[in-house]
Amino acid sequence: MASHPPFLLQNTLTGKLEPLEPQDSNFLRMYSCGPTVYSYAHIGNFRTFITSDLIVRTARAIGWDVRYVSNITDVGHLTEDDVADAGGEDKMAKALKSKEGEQFANVYDLARYYADALNLDWQILNLLEPDVRPRATEHITQQIEAIEKLIEKGHAYETADAVYFDVGSFKEYGKLSGNREANQLEESVRDIVVDPNKRDSRDFALWKKDDKHLMQWYSPFGRGFPGWHIECSVMSMQYLGEHFDLHGGGEDLIFPHHECEIAQSEGLTGKPFADMWVHTRFLQVEGAKMSKSKGNFFTVRDLTGPESKGGRNINPFAVRLALISGQYRKPYNFTFKTLSDCIQNVERFQAVEKVAEEGLKNGDDAPDTLGDALDSCYERTLHAMLDDLNTPLAISAALEGSKLITKQETLSKASAEKVKAWLDKTNALLGLFKYDNGYNPATATTEDTLSTKVEHLLEARQAARNARDYARADEIRDELDQMGIEVKDTPNGPTWKKKAKI
Ligand code: AMP
Ligand code: ZN
Secondary structure, eight states, X not given: OOOOOOOEEEETTTTXXXXXXXXXXXXXXXXXXXXXXXXXXXXXXXXXXXXXXXXXXXXXXXXXXXXXXXXXXXXXXXXXXXXXXXXXXXXXXXXXXXXXXXXXXXXXXXXXXXXXXXXXXXXXXXXXXXXXXXXXXXXXXXXXXXXXXXXXXXXXXXXXXXEEEOGXXXXXXXTTTSOOSSBSSOGGGSOOOOOTTOSXXXXXXXXXXXXXXXXXXXXXXXXXXXXHHHHHHXXXXXXXXXXXXXXXXXXXXXXXXXXXXXXXXXXXXXXXXEEEEEEEOOEEETTBOOOTTTTOOOBXXXXXXXXXXXXXXXXXXXHHHHHTSSOTTSOEEEOHHHHXXXXXXXXXXXXXXXXXXXXXXXXXXXXXXXXXXXXXXXXXXXXXXXXXXXXXXXXXXXXHHHHHHHTOSSOOHHHHHXXXXXXXXXXXXXXXXXXXXXXXXXXXXXXXHHHHHHHHHHHHHHHHHHTXXXXXXXXXXXXXXXXTEXXXXXXXXXXXXXXXXX
């Protein structure tokens, strides 16, 4: 591997731009907080996930191996999550009770559905698959063991309602966020559930005793469920070791989630947890915080999905390009104007690929004239990425390369080979115009097959009823029944859900 500048990233823990230096040289171990699967992930979530994807890609481009772990949260993430000891309802349980939740047999079914949807969106935006994608509900035993150990070490205590982390026992609490309090907002304005037996309002739950909770497990502390923060401590250390190189997530996680992860993990091991903490600033859409009521809330499928399903059928690579058009640590305003420029730029790369293929097939034997200029473009792209993922600069150097090529009328075989090599390297780094994560749109199922099929059958049943063909309508109902779907007719039309198997 040719020499390259250090890989600089802004470390939230020190507040400085620092070289990323894996403990095992050339082998990066990183963890990135994944989604809570109570709904479809939105494009803001994906801005954060793509930051991790770009770190993995850049590390590989300089010849490092990477072990990349990103979790799925499917229990314990409560609605009041800007407070260390979150209150409110479990996001999963709340989703099950909503209108969208009606189609699911139970909360596990809902989690599976949205985790599958997440995987598909992840692939469609050409993010690399993590080496491990652990789920909180599949690591309950490990979380219980960690909590027992924290109690043993004097970092946690039990009350009638819960087991809490004792913040006073960990002197460095606050070292990531600067916040040593329980809450960033005035407690008086919040409706926070208070346990009178909590020693300190900053203490946060590791285990909540609750035999009414939809997802509950037996533990030495009674039936209940784990707090949200403990899952990431346990799963990151299980797959990456007690002390690893990099931990990432969106800026809202600095406090409380990551602050609490540090307290738990370092309390457990007595060692430093992650060396580098990388946080992505929030995405806004058309100048405002995304919100359904403002009409500026978009999931990946809202933008890339087919029009027949309410999508806008936009090239997924253009969405990816738009999401990285601003550097991860600056606030970013996603606009449809940028998106339309991105569509053109992605098409430009895709056209260059065709020119290269044509040159490889039919080009003449003239010597190469492009290789040196393209090498310089790639070097500038890579160096921009090594400089704290400066994606705007990296993209402009890549676009410069594509313009050099489109200026040519035809390519010799030798130049076409150079173009092909440059395209592959640039794509491996930015993932911008060709799938390299194993996803194949030609063979992939992009539809959520069960619900599509059910919706079609319900439409056919309605059409049969309108035509007073009740025999056909009953037949369709039987078919749905055999598929395990229960249909309920309401004044607003039919609703359906999968029948519970237990
Ligand atoms: P959640 O599913 O809420 O646990 O969020 C998954 C990830 O997306 C976390 O790292 C969040 O910090 C991040 N995130 C949530 N909203 C945004 C946003 N608007 N822009 C960027 N990242 C976000
Ligand atoms: Zn996490």
